[in-house]
Amino acid sequence: MDRFRMIFQYFQSNSESVMNGICGLLALATVKIYTCFDFSCPCLPRYNMAYGLGIMFIPPVTFFFCGLILNRQSLVMLEEWSRPQGSRKKDPAVIRYMCSSIMQRAMVAPIVWIIVTLLDGKCLICAFSVSVDPEKFVGLANTSPVQVQQLLAKVPCKDDELMRNNTSRKAVSRYLRCWSQALGWSILLILIVAAFLARWLRPCFDQITLLQARHWSNYIDIEQKIFEETCCEHSRQFAHKCILHFFKSMRQEIKLHSFRLPREGERAEREEDLLRGITNQDQVNKLLKMWYYEKPPLNVSQVTHR
Secondary structure, eight states: OOHHHHHHHHHHHHHHOOOOOOHHHHHHHHEEEEHHOOOOOHHHHHHHHHHHHHHHHHHHHHHHHHHHHHHHHHHHHHHHSSSSSSTTTOHHHHHHHOOOOOHHHHHHHHHHHHHHHHHHHHHHHHGGGSOOOOGSGGGGTTTTTHHHHHHHHHTTTOOOOTTOOOOHHHHHHHHHHHHHHHHHHHHHHHHHHHHHHHHHHHGGGHHHHHHHHHHHHHHHHHHHHEEEEEHHHHHHHHHHHHHHHTTTHHHHHHHHHTTTOOHHHHHOOOHHHHHHTSSHHHHHHHHHHHHHHHHSOOOOOOHHHO
């Protein structure tokens, strides 16, 4: 049990590193899912585009929301953005920094999926095989429009008897795959250049504002964790004392069954210190309400002077 607690505390104290690891695992999972996915284009003029674009964009949206859900800072940012002003002002720069960090991590897996699908080319061939210009291909130039649509819709189905040895199908497939791979490599190159410029041009901007936003972003996350840990500790002590009062009439029976109860006065000061004078439900509810509506100002000078 202690090992699990240590692992849980490690994850809490290193949330940024853990989130980077989760984003990497999601990116690897997208590649594995795509390689295991059985892509079957319907080869029908009305459904090819919907199926191809759906496979290309619906899973990335799903991965994006999974990234938001798995990122603990998403909830922290929403709470910070929606909380009342109270005694502590809200810094828009901190909220923007948290939002940017969350979005960057959540977009990793969707971008990997889109790039992999474009480099593979099956989705784009299925989606746009009906949209190519038949005049560019010799075998389709002298065919009626209805037959052209049917033939182009069957381009992704290389096992179809009508299109198995059709040279036009191979030409259209190569044409669309080249466009798909060119688009995939272009997107990858743009992202790499953008990441390079963002990393090397960052020192040219105001570093003080960036450091402040990063510091207070980490502070908000850590403050929420410590508050939850303190609430758990107080709840445990409060529940312990409530149970002791409830079983006060059964003290003798509990002793006979070797349950250890504290003696009168034993650890009383320590428990009262952990309860911090909050000894009933109304006081607890009032405390939680004050924490939400009146966040204390970030100033410990009064405590230091005391």
